[in-house]
Amino acid sequence: LQLKPEKTRICHTLREIEVDGEKVPPGFDFLGFNIRQYPKGKHTSGKSGGPHNRLLGFKTHIKPDKEAIKAHTEKVKEVIRNHKTAPQAALIKHLNPIITGWARYYSGVVSKEIFSKLDNILWQQLRAWVVSRCGNAEYKTLRKYYRTGMAKLSNGDERKDKWIFQTKDGLRLQKHAWTP
Structure with missing residues (x-):
């Protein structure tokens, strides 16, 4: 598998990060969709699933870009x-x-x-x-x-x-x- 540098980037889906001195906004676009996580409070947060079912503090949203x-x-x-x-x-x-x-x-x-x-x-x-x-x-x-x-x-x-x-x-x- 070869990755093309002009079509590849490192990003975080919840927070803005800095890569090579450049700020990268959270989330990414793929096939016309924008995939990103949004911080949420305890009543609307996603849950980890499994036996402990912990709150994650965020919710993943996929929207049209x-x-x-x-x-x-x-x-x-x-x-x-x-x-x-x-x-x-x-x-x-x-x-x-x-x-x-x-x-x-x-x-x-x-x-x-x-x-x-x-x-x-x-x-x-x-x-x-x-x-x-x-x-x-x-x-x-x-x-x-x-x-x-x-x-x-x-x-x-x-x-x-x-x-x-x-x-x-x-x-x-x-x-x-x-x-x-």
């Missing part, structure tokens, strides 16, 4: 930009596989907060898309593109949701947060 989030946001933005004059259904058909695939890839890690932030960014981008088509972002105009209804989650559950980007025919845009 910042570059992956930025790349996903840029990809969604590009699709919306390329479909400025396309019908709403065409935009939804292009965005759904991108959103669903990305959300499923990161669904097994700590990503609920990031999913909510991405949905907020998507809302702003789609609102700008509506403004570019209609000239304003009044409630009445937005209601032509957004509806209230039952959202089917990836695990089969349903929940009532407001502001679903949906056509009159019922074709709806998947939200990141609908992926458990």
